[in-house]
Each structure stands twice: as C-alpha cells, then as structure tokens.
Amino acid sequence: MGRIILSNARIITPFEEIYPGTVEVENGIIKKVYYGKRCGGENLEGKILTPGFIDIHTHGIRGHDITQSSLGGSVEKVVETLVEMSKAYAVHGVTRFLPTTMTAPHEALLIATKGVAETMDYQRDRIEGALIEGLHMEGPYISREKAGAQNPKYIRSPSISELKEYWETSRGKLRTITLAPEVKGALELIEYARSLGINVSIGHTNATYEEAKAAIYVGANRATHLYNGMRQIHHREPGVVVALLESPQVYLELICDFIHVSPVMIKFTIRYAGIERIVTVTDSIIATDLPDGTYSLGGLEIIVEEGVSRLRNGALAGSTLTMDKALRNLVKLGIPLKDAVRTLTYNPASAVGIRDAGAIIPGYTADLVVLNNNLRVESVYVRGENIL
Known part of the structure; x- marks a missing residue:
C-alpha cells in the first residue's frame, strides 16, 4: 500500500x-x-x-438486496449481491456497512449468514468497495402489530437454538439483531445474544415503557429507526420511545430523509439525547439509486413514487436515502458539520463495536472521504x- x-x-x-x-x-x-x-x-x-461513512442498517441499493438474494437463492448469489452492494455504497462515501436482512424464513436467513461470512473472507484480500463489518438481522422476533414492511408470514417467537445456528453459520459475524422486547422469550434471547457479543436493538415493537426498560436492563443497547415501527408516546403510557430516549447507554438510529422523521423531531432528538448517541442510518432498499417503480422487499411488493417507498397499504417500506444525502440534510437543519459527520462515522462505529474506524486519528484505518464544499x-x- x-x-x-x-x-x-x-x-x-x-x-x-x-x-x-x-x-x-x-x-x-x-x-x-x-x-x-x-x-x-x-x-x-x-x-x-472526513472519516468514511458507516451504515449499520441498510437492506440494499441499485437493484441488489441481501434478503432478496437469500429467498430461494444460494450462498454464491448472496456473495455476488453483497460485492455489488459494496461498490454501490462506496459512491456515496460509505466505507463500511452492515447488510441488513428482513424477517424471512429460517432457511433464507441461514443462507444470508453464510453469505456474509463468505463475503467478508473475500474482502480480506480485495478492496472493491465498502467493507462488510458483519450482519444486522432485523427480525424475525418482532411484534406483529408493529411489523411495518416486515413480512408477517415469517414473524416467529424468539428461539435461542435458532439464534445459535445463525451465530455459528455466520462464523461469529452476526453483529446486531433487532427484536421486540415484549414478545415471550425476548429477555432470555437478549441475555444470550449479549453473551455472544451480539448487539441487541429494540425495534418493530409495541412495548410498554416497563417492557422496554426491562430489555435495556438485560443488555439491549440500540434503537432501530427510532420512532418508526414503535408504540407512540402517550402521556399516560410513555411507551418504548421514552424508555429509549432516557437511557444514556442506548444508541438511537435515525433515518434522516425528512420522511421517516420530521426535521423538528430530528433536532429535538439531538437536543434531548445528545449528539453522542445519534446514529444516522439509511434503511435503504433495492430501489435506491434507481427510478420510481414497483420492487420487492422481503417478499412484499413495494411501490416507489418520487423516491418514497411504500407498501400498497401506504405504510413506509424502507427508504431510498443515501448516507451523503443524509449528511447534507443534517447540515441543512443547522447541525454543525462535525456533529453531523459524527453521526455517520464515530457513533455507528461505537454502536456496533468497530474499534479501528470512524475517526481521523493516528492508529485508525485510513477509511476516508473527500467532499467538496x-x-x-x-x-x-x-x-x-x-x-x-
């Protein structure tokens, strides 16, 4: 080099x-x-x-999607998909990412976990785009009431034996799992996941305040796309959102496309929780960087109009946001550039335990992005x- x-x-x-x-x-x-x-x-x-951007919640881009390639696919197809995704992300300043699966059949998720491990081996000797830092499984242990664009057909109860199999087939590369803490068996699964070093993110949940706090106490340390796919705040039952906001050990994902979360709420969250806890993610889907049209997400049909992705019932279904666009959005809100950059770099690295990236500091890996004014x-x- x-x-x-x-x-x-x-x-x-x-x-x-x-x-x-x-x-x-x-x-x-x-x-x-x-x-x-x-x-x-x-x-x-x-x-x-700036440091290279790190997207810890992204499903796909430019016609490629990890779950899609796992459904009825093969490990080889997943590897091919992930290599193409890594090239597409790099165009937007992403140097590391966690490919994120949707709720899917057990067999498909096994293919995805194996595919991630194989691709990470492939990337040891080849740098063609952004590097994979492990897998983020969004589901399948989530709330049916707050499934959103997750396929309800494949939602199931937490299973330690199933998670152990995912861990083993990923060769220890499963970094994050999103689950709903109120479902039966979730707390035991959180404890087991944390014992393996897997980060647990609360999302797609109808949890009460007490249920969410119980999950945080046993080790849940992230919020998956805060506000979206969650029980709403109520003055008599504050719910999961307040539990997440008030817990300083919890990192908070935000989709900063001004569609999933309003600019007012983005600024409020930063002001209340502090910039140190904010993690900008894209939750991007297969249609990102492609024209409007009809696509598939986790086996469900989605319609993209004017860049906004929805199910036929109108529910939001991921985004077509890119990390560089998210940075520009944050700066438009008046967030200082160094703070906005932190939410795309150092914070996501810290949230999933990446120790050598996310900052321009001696000893760190030289993952860097050059931007114009x-x-x-x-x-x-x-x-x-x-x-x-």
Whole structure:
C-alpha cells in the first residue's frame, strides 16, 4: 500500500476541525494528523476530509438486496449481491456497512449468514468497495402489530437454538439483531445474544415503557429507526420511545430523509439525547439509486413514487436515502458539520463495536472521504486505497 499524504484539507476528525490540515497514511493506517499548510502529496485545498461513512442498517441499493438474494437463492448469489452492494455504497462515501436482512424464513436467513461470512473472507484480500463489518438481522422476533414492511408470514417467537445456528453459520459475524422486547422469550434471547457479543436493538415493537426498560436492563443497547415501527408516546403510557430516549447507554438510529422523521423531531432528538448517541442510518432498499417503480422487499411488493417507498397499504417500506444525502440534510437543519459527520462515522462505529474506524486519528484505518464544499463525494479511500 505504501505511503500517501493528503494535505491542506479541512479535516473533520469528527471531534474537531483542523484547517488547513494534513493526514499521512502508511500501509493503510493513519500515522500523522497535523495542522498547517504543506507542499507535497495530494493537495486537497478547498476540500473537506472526513472519516468514511458507516451504515449499520441498510437492506440494499441499485437493484441488489441481501434478503432478496437469500429467498430461494444460494450462498454464491448472496456473495455476488453483497460485492455489488459494496461498490454501490462506496459512491456515496460509505466505507463500511452492515447488510441488513428482513424477517424471512429460517432457511433464507441461514443462507444470508453464510453469505456474509463468505463475503467478508473475500474482502480480506480485495478492496472493491465498502467493507462488510458483519450482519444486522432485523427480525424475525418482532411484534406483529408493529411489523411495518416486515413480512408477517415469517414473524416467529424468539428461539435461542435458532439464534445459535445463525451465530455459528455466520462464523461469529452476526453483529446486531433487532427484536421486540415484549414478545415471550425476548429477555432470555437478549441475555444470550449479549453473551455472544451480539448487539441487541429494540425495534418493530409495541412495548410498554416497563417492557422496554426491562430489555435495556438485560443488555439491549440500540434503537432501530427510532420512532418508526414503535408504540407512540402517550402521556399516560410513555411507551418504548421514552424508555429509549432516557437511557444514556442506548444508541438511537435515525433515518434522516425528512420522511421517516420530521426535521423538528430530528433536532429535538439531538437536543434531548445528545449528539453522542445519534446514529444516522439509511434503511435503504433495492430501489435506491434507481427510478420510481414497483420492487420487492422481503417478499412484499413495494411501490416507489418520487423516491418514497411504500407498501400498497401506504405504510413506509424502507427508504431510498443515501448516507451523503443524509449528511447534507443534517447540515441543512443547522447541525454543525462535525456533529453531523459524527453521526455517520464515530457513533455507528461505537454502536456496533468497530474499534479501528470512524475517526481521523493516528492508529485508525485510513477509511476516508473527500467532499467538496457542497458536501458531494469526490473520492473515497478504504484501508488507504483510493477506490473512487
């Protein structure tokens, strides 16, 4: 890989801004970060340098979807799909991601878990796009009342033996599972998942405040697309949302497309919970980067009109958001750039235990994004290699 120098950029670390600043990279690792102009290397004067974006909740993009390739598919098909997804994400500044399955039959999820493990092996020696950091299983242990665009046909009760099988077939690459804490057996499953090092995210849930708090006490540490697919707040029964908001150990996913969550609520959540807990996700689907039309999501038909994806009954069904668009949306709201960048980089890394990415700090992997002043992606580095 050798040595590269990126000089004279506006560096968002994302804890502070360094301008003008220079980053030196050796063998894919950040070696030095310092203030001041210098000659030599790639001159990024007038550009913005940020850590690579990390999307920990995304189903698909540009005609590719992990669940779709698992339903009646094969491990080889999943690997092919994930490789293409990784290339498509990189165009939007994503350098790492968690492919996310929908609620699906047991056999399909086994194919997905094996496919993720195989693709991660493939990526050890090849850098063609964003790197997979493990699997996020959204479901199948969720609430029927709050299923949203999850296929109700495949919702089932929590099963420790089933989760153990997913863990083993993924070769320990299952990083997150989204579940509803109120369903019978959920608390025991949370304890077991946490014992394996799997992060547990509360979502697609009709939980009361007390049920949600019980899950947090035994180890649930995330909220899947906060506000969406959840019991609403009521002044006599605050419900799951308040339990999540008030628990400082819980990271809060937000889909910042201004469709799933209003700008007012995004600003309120940041103000109340603090920027340190906010994780920007896309929840993107197969139709992302494609024209409006009819598509499939987890075996259900969805209709995309003006970029908004819905089931035929009108329920929102994922998004066509990209991470770079989410960054621009946050900045439009008046969120300082370094804070907005943090929600796309350091926070998601922390939320799922990625220790070597998400910041521009010596010793971290050189996953970097060069943006212009309009926050458009111009180039992307993964492990110090310029892939875009």
